Amino acid sequence: MSPILQSETLTRSVEDYLKAIYQLSPEGRPASTSEIAHLLALSAPSVTGMVKRLSEHGLLEHIPYRGVQLTEEGRRAALRMVRRHRLIEAYLVEFLGYSWDTVHAEAERLEHAVSDTMIERMAAALGNPAVDPHGDPIPEADGSIHELAGRALTEIPIGETVEIHRVHESQPERLRYIASLGLRPGVRVTVVDRQPFDDLVTIEVGGMRHVIGRELGRVLQCAPAE
């Protein structure tokens, strides 16, 4: 029944859908039509239609009105795209002078065009890195991914000093703002105050104090400073 799609016959669109669904729920919780539509900047009916096609091809399961979940095959395809995307970002930053706020758009296009061979050569040139410039873990070629446990900045108690491990954000303007505060993977941050509501956190980084809101705070993943 399911035609042989295994041999890299996924279209650009299909790759984008799979990656989006994975990103909405790496753990496999069902993703809703509207979430997908919002992330891909498409209308909801378009998503319903594509989702139907993808489920016929065995890449995901769709329970009408309930959401979609990737199948094992769909998850593999999605992780392949994530690997590509993050390796491309790392390569562009390392070898072609890109900054972390500009790589995303370029990688978004390249991830569909590059061969597996080229991806592996880029990985080798980089020394097979474990994370990309934002600190996001790069899935292995075999489809495994090692998510490093981390707490959002919003969860760190007053007085604690942590290291930023990951800045999970792709919008250039936000990234530029984050960078302007001196925040990037590897940097140490101390939480000096917290507001009772809205998860406002005051941090000290590089001798400066800044207040971070809920949205930004969730994007900044931290680990205990060594």
Next chain:
Amino acid sequence: MSPILQSETLTRSVEDYLKAIYQLSPEGRPASTSEIAHLLALSAPSVTGMVKRLSEHGLLEHIPYRGVQLTEEGRRAALRMVRRHRLIEAYLVEFLGYSWDTVHAEAERLEHAVSDTMIERMAAALGNPAVDPHGDPIPEADGSIHELAGRALTEIPIGETVEIHRVHESQPERLRYIASLGLRPGVRVTVVDRQPFDDLVTIEVGGMRHVIGRELGRVLQCAPAE
């Protein structure tokens, strides 16, 4: 009338058509529907249809039953693609360990996906080379191209020693064969014999003798050895 297509809204297909037409006739001689169809591996009616759209957008002129010629705008777009293609080939060979018989397919996909910024960074990383790994000249960013005059190997008289400047071929099998004879840009070749028909040429290269037929002979562009 002609909608504003200037701002990089050309589709993959359109880019391929323009490049194909340019390659069929860099000098601007009209290219026929069937030549284009053959080069792009499409049916003739498909080409007629696309050609009609492209001429409406001012990228080429189509005289029905007579052929098509790129307009200045079309030529610029085509040269942009050629520049991209050749720079990508050069980059892949220089930095990612590709051989000249494998770069073509990869470049064919990448040329549509890469930004102008990235192309210029690749060019800079390469030191703004004038030619690609096959010896084909790389058009400048401003759209100028410096074709180096050369004679096909089939035209070299007996006894003359020349240097191969250019191997104008993209098929991997043919390139591998050519390489297996020790032929590549920069190599010196002496014509030791010629057959009266079929442009057969016997050459000596690296102490070995080989007979080259018409097709291959035309692909090998030579210049007087210094």
Next chain:
DNA sequence: CAACACCCTTAGGCCAGCCTAAATCACGGA
């Protein structure tokens, strides 16, 4: 338990790009 709001899907349409089959043109040879 009914009603409403919200989300999701169905219906119907459009465009780019491709195809095959059927007309039509152009040109060389009788």
Next chain:
DNA sequence: TCCGTGATTTAGGCTGGCCTAAGGGTGTTG
């Protein structure tokens, strides 16, 4: 000059992927 051959275009159709408008579920709330 006429005709046939081969190239080209027209006609008509398909698929992927998107859209808007309209209909149908679901679940929360009075």
